[in-house]
Amino acid sequence: MPGHPEASLRKPDAVTRLGGQTGVMEVEVRKLRQEEGEAFVRSVGVPFLSSATGDPDEVAENKDQVARIEVDRAWVASDDGRFVGNSCIYTMDLSLPASPDRECPVTGMAGVSAVGVHPTHRRKGLLSRMMAAMLDDARSRGEAVAGLIASESIIYGRFGFGHATDMAELTINSRESVFAVPAPHVDVQLLDRDEAAKVLPELYDRQRRTRAGEVSRNQEVWKEILADRPNRRHGGGGAFFAACDEGYVAYRAHDSNLLRGDLLSITVEELRGTTHEVEAALWRFVFDLDLVGQVTLKRRPVDEPIRWRLADPRQLRVADVEDRLYVRILDVPAALAARGYQSEGRLVFDLLPPSAVDGTPDPVCGRWVLEAGPTGASCRAAGAAEDADIRLVVTDLGSLYLGGFSASVLAAAGRIEELKPAGVAAADSLFSTRPAPLTGTGF
Numbered sequence: 001m002p003g004h005p006e007a008s009l010r011k012p013d014a015v016t017r018l019g020g021q022t023g024v025m026e027v028e029v030r031k032l033r034q035e036e037g038e039a040f041v042r043s044v045g046v047p048f049l050s051s052a053t054g055d056p057d058e059v060a061e062n063k064d065q066v067a068r069i070e071v072d073r074a075w076v077a078s079d080d081g082r083f084v085g086n087s088c089i090y091t092m093d094l095s096l097p098a099s100p101d102r103e104c105p106v107t108g109m110a111g112v113s114a115v116g117v118h119p120t121h122r123r124k125g126l127l128s129r130m131m132a133a134m135l136d137d138a139r140s141r142g143e144a145v146a147g148l149i150a151s152e153s154i155i156y157g158r159f160g161f162g163h164a165t166d167m168a169e170l171t172i173n174s175r176e177s178v179f180a181v182p183a184p185h186v187d188v189q190l191l192d193r194d195e196a197a198k199v200l201p202e203l204y205d206r207q208r209r210t211r212a213g214e215v216s217r218n219q220e221v222w223k224e225i226l227a228d229r230p231n232r233r234h235g236g237g238g239a240f241f242a243a244c245d246e247g248y249v250a251y252r253a254h255d256s257n258l259l260r261g262d263l264l265s266i267t268v269e270e271l272r273g274t275t276h277e278v279e280a281a282l283w284r285f286v287f288d289l290d291l292v293g294q295v296t297l298k299r300r301p302v303d304e305p306i307r308w309r310l311a312d313p314r315q316l317r318v319a320d321v322e323d324r325l326y327v328r329i330l331d332v333p334a335a336l337a338a339r340g341y342q343s344e345g346r347l348v349f350d351l352l353p354p355s356a357v358d359g360t361p362d363p364v365c366g367r368w369v370l371e372a373g374p375t376g377a378s379c380r381a382a383g384a385a386e387d388a389d390i391r392l393v394v395t396d397l398g399s400l401y402l403g404g405f406s407a408s409v410l411a412a413a414g415r416i417e418e419l420k421p422a423g424v425a426a427a428d429s430l431f432s433t434r435p436a437p438l439t440g441t442g443f
C-alpha cells in the first residue's frame, strides 16, 4: 500500500520562477500568449525528437495544431524568452459507465496534452509545475476529472492519474472470417470527404454514448481526421469512408503485388456502430472486400464482440494491447455521482493523495461515502462514526472509475487496502461496468 510520500510540488503563481541550482537559470512557467501558437507547436515537437522539416504536410498539420490550441489553456516554460517546456488542456467530455439500459452519461474532462520538456531542462521540476497549474485550472473550471494518454506509463501516477482504459489491435485474414452468427445486412454507402464531414460527427456522437471512456471530438479534431494527411497513413493509401444509417467505417489499403498472387492488406482505422449488430454488419462489409487478405483492426475494445461471431475465433489474433486513457479524479462527489452503476451498493473509502503533492491539501483526500444504484448515485464526506471499507490512493480511484479494472485486482497488487471484510467485493460490484471502456480517440 503506497504511503504518503513527501511533498514535491510547489504551488504555482500566475507566473512562477525556478531559481536554478547554478544561480544562473531562471525558468518561468506561464500561460501561452495569443501570438505564440506557432512557437508552441514547434516547441511541442522537440521533446518527441520530431524536428521541423518544412514538409508541406507537416506545415499544414502544424497550422491545424495551432488552430486547435485553446490559448487560455496552454502553458509554456520559458527560459530567457526561449520555450523549453509546454503543455495544454483540450476542453472535452468523457463518456462514463451507464446504468442498465441507459446511454452513457458524460462529464467535463480536462484533456491534458502536448506535455513535454526539452532535453536541456529535464528533471528540474518543470512538468511538476505545469501539471500543478493545469490541475488548478481544471478545478477552477469545475471539471470533475482530467485525462491523458501517456507516452510512458511511469510518468503520471505520481500526479494522481490512474490507468483507466486499454485498447487492442487485432488482426485476421479476411478469408478466414466466416461468421457462425450471421450479421444483419445494412446498406453501406461510400462517402467522399465532404460527405463524410457531414455524416460522421453526428454518428460518432451517438456511438460514443454506448461505451465508457470515449471522448468528444470538436470540429478541429474532425478536420484533422478527415484531412487524412499522408504523414499519418503509416505507409497506406488514402482512407475510404463508408457509412450506413447507424454507423461508419474508415479503412485504408496497403500496396501489394496482386499479379504475383499477393492480396492487399487493409487497416481499419475506425469502425463504429450504435449497436453491436450494426458493428457486425460493418465488419462483414470490410471482410468481404475483394482482393483483401490481412485485415488489421485498430483501436478496438478489449472485449471486442466480433470474436464470438466467428466460426473460427482463433483466426482473430491480438496483435497488441496498449494502456490508453489515464484518469485523474479532481472532484470526488461530482465524479462519482456523474457515472452510472449496474447494481445497488454502499462503500466508505479513505482516499489518499498521490505522491506528488504541492503542500496544499488536495480536495480529493479524506473519507467518502458512495451510495449508488441503477437509478442514481450520491457521494459525500463521511461522518465521524462511519468507518472505511477500503483505503486507496486517488491514482487507483482513477483506474476504477470507468470500470476497466477491478478493485480485487488492484487489491491483489497491494494498491488497495481492505479495512473491513468484503470491502473490496463491494467496490468490485459497484465499479464494474459493461461493455469494457475504450478511448478510441487520441488527443
Ligand SMILES: CC(C)(COP(=O)(O)OP(=O)(O)OC[C@H]1O[C@@H](n2cnc3c(N)ncnc32)[C@H](O)[C@@H]1OP(=O)(O)O)[C@@H](O)C(=O)NCCC(=O)NCCS
Residues within 6 Å of the ligand: 008, 047, 048, 114, 115, 116, 117, 118, 121, 122, 123, 124, 125, 126, 127, 128, 129, 149, 150, 151, 152, 154, 155, 158
Ligand atoms: C516526461 C517529461 C515531460 C518530464 O518532464 P520533467 O520536467 O523532467 O519532469 P519533472 O522534473 O517535473 O519530474 C517530476 C518527477 O517525475 C519523474 N519523472 C519525470 N519524467 C520521468 C520519466 N520519463 N521517467 C521516470 N521518471 C520521470 C522525475 O524524476 C521527478 O521525480 P521526483 O519528483 O521523485 O524527483 C520529460 O521527460 C519529457 O519531455 N519527455 C519526453 C516527451 C514525453 O514523453 N512527454 C510526455 C508526453 S505524455
